[in-house]
Amino acid sequence: MLTGRDYVISLTVNGERHDIDADPEMPLLWALRDLIKLTGTKYGCGIAQCGACTIHIDGQPARACVTPVSAAVGTEIRTIEGLSPDATHPVQQAWIELDVVQCGYCQSGQVMAAAALLEQNPSPTDADIDAAMNGNICRCGTYPRIRAAVKRAAELKRAGEPA
């Protein structure tokens, strides 16, 4: 129930509108997780150091932990839950094919970062991958497989697109 003191913020997440009662400064991360109940986006550091909270805002990768909800109003927010309806995005397919995940906690952010990279650069070089993925920490050490899987995802994506 909303009262006179409430802030109403409208967010569009994965194509759906959500009206939430949130302080405008609340990081989008907590709005997504605690209020909209989309917990695929993870908390890892709160200071844009680890990338676990990577989402897409208007197609660009962003760190939800340092994005106030007020800054996300009027944008198209995409989270891991909205990347594909059935884990068939080329990045997800490549991750499954190469058994990238271990504990899995950072992988929502890794997958979202990789998906954003391939939107901008369909054929990333090693250096491109290092640069784009270096902000995403994985403590299980899945980095060697992430490198390989980004390349595999690029192949799958190119193969799946009309020439």
Place this chain on the structure above:
Amino acid sequence: MSPTDTGGDNASPRIGRRHFLIGIGVIAGGIAAGQWLRPYLVGGRDSAPKEFQPHAFVRIGADDRVTVIIGKSEMGQGIYTGLPMILAEELDVNPQRLAVEIAGVDPAFNHPFLPAQFTGGSMSVMSTYEALRRVGATARRMIVQAAATEWGVAAADLRTEDGVVFAPDGRSATYGKFVEAASALPVPAKENITLKNRADFRYIGKPQRRLDSRIKVNGEAQFGIDVDLPNMLVAVVARPPQFGASVRSFDASQAKAVRGVVDVKQIPSGVAVIAEHTWAALKGREALRIEWQDGPGATLSTESMRTERRALLARTGLLAKNQGDAIAALADARRKIDVEYELPYLAHACMEPLNAVAWVKNDRCEMWLGTQGQSQDAQLVAAALGIPAANVKINTMFLGGGFGRRASGTSDFPVEAAHVAKGLNRPVKVVWTREDDTRGGYYRPFGLNRVQAAIGADGLPIAYFHRVVSKPVLANTALGKMAVSKEGVDPSTLEGSADMPYAIPNLRAEVHNTNETVPSLWWRSVGHSANGFVANSVIDELANLAGQDPYRYRRALLAGKPRHLAVLDKAATAAGWGKPLPKGHFHGIALQESFNSIVAQVAEVSVSGKQVRVHRVTCAVDCGLAVNPDQVVAQMQSGIVFGLSAALRGEITIEGGAAVQSNFDTYPVLRLADTPVIDVHIVDSDGPIGGIGEPGTPPIAPAVCNAIHAATGQRIRRLPISASLA
């Protein structure tokens, strides 16, 4: 209650049974350890298919669905794939068709060697391998017997493949057709069950894709921090700014004025701010005003501990190992070294910060945890609440990393959550921020080591005398302290050094136990991560002193140990040891036996000023039997990255009784761009099954430091490398 009843009067739909594996099935009623059930036919109501359940570990449905129930915690090591594979092998079902269910807490899932449900010590496969095979083989035999009776043929004439029974006359049917008949059969005696020969394995030893990948790439997997229950609150705790300090007084008026804050209360570990959501709890905590009471460690610093430890290094310690007469051999030796090695405190820094959900209802408590130690958590939570341990129900979630931190000796984070939840009458999730987690202690201990070692006329070692000053790890855990000798020698303090495989005739080890306020804990590979560095560095120093090649020197010291030699040779050969490297690149080598596995690594390194670059790591491993070879590779990659993070820059320092570092900006960990190419070679072996989660970590620091020595002549005797090169 049936064995599949979730037993929860409160499990929310989000946590309830899920298609793949998130079901929290509780085997109710206390099945004794490993006990066979009178075969159950469960389900069959509410349109659920009937299921045959001969044992706590497996159910087979009339719809052919095979569910394996796993009591180990999945923290990345692939246990929700590896253990089901073992059962599936003998059951003759393709592992990719399995459903995996997270077990409840029950003695049926206790560690075979410990009176507790616990995941750690790289023991899961080696300790459950036989039991899982036996359960799979027994269930298969009962299905086959049911088919034989129905078809009027001898059971011995039937064969099975991937969940289908075949008769010689061409008839066939899936396992699901026989669940009702199998449920009426007695469980066959153990001696009537034959297990497969290794040569007949269809699945074990061949790469299987992880069963939890899909739900970990679409956001579906539920970690402890993702738990959401109706009416749930979120809390953060303001903990003392130094280890051992306490709350003197606090003023919560401003905190309570923060919108969304529901309550503020003092608990043993600090002051909890309880709110409608995480952001309100964090804002509330910022608004708290607390006067802290200094504790006994108020002036503790890394420097003060280093001074104290160095003084102890000069004095005789508790004797931990004495073989031959190292003191006399050292006195007589002409070529010898006397060196000090220092290893810093290290935080585990799991990607998922610590958290716990607790719901206290009168004399009962239900918890949702990413934990490695369910039984201890239940006992200590019960003790904290003054209720029977049987009244604590724990639901195990996915762990966003563990590395030992989620099995602290005091169950610190579950117990704290229980204190927060007490009296609330609502579920509450206690979330640690990254800063709380990094500064929260339970580190790999800060250790100072003195090694005196000598070589003989042939250059080979004749004496090795290792004295270590450190805070014991096992002694501070409920499960480990039984391993501590009555004199106070904690085996983890010297493991990996005093018991190294290298042949040295005179060996002496002594320990001094410290007891500073900073809590210590096992950290991936426990004593091996510290002692493997010391021992492998010292061996390199001795090879140098002898003027011999470090790889061939190790070969000489491993003579008569074919498994060790095969691993060492594989790593050296695959890396091209002794062959030309790119300009400015150098090799270093190390070998460590830990958790019944043998791992050798060769690091290819270049050094430019103070910048160390690790280009490639070649790793060879003998773990006896590689159940899921690709996950063995994954765990080697993982252990190497984890150990390299620590070796290059990992360090928690103490000032004013508190950790200086707080987040990934001050406690940097390895990132993708700095990750070397890692080649892993599994060495075939008929040795006993070894662990795989930890043994990849110990060799990397000495391999890299030995390569730095080769490159620069500088011996790194203090980790992290960044501190030595500064």
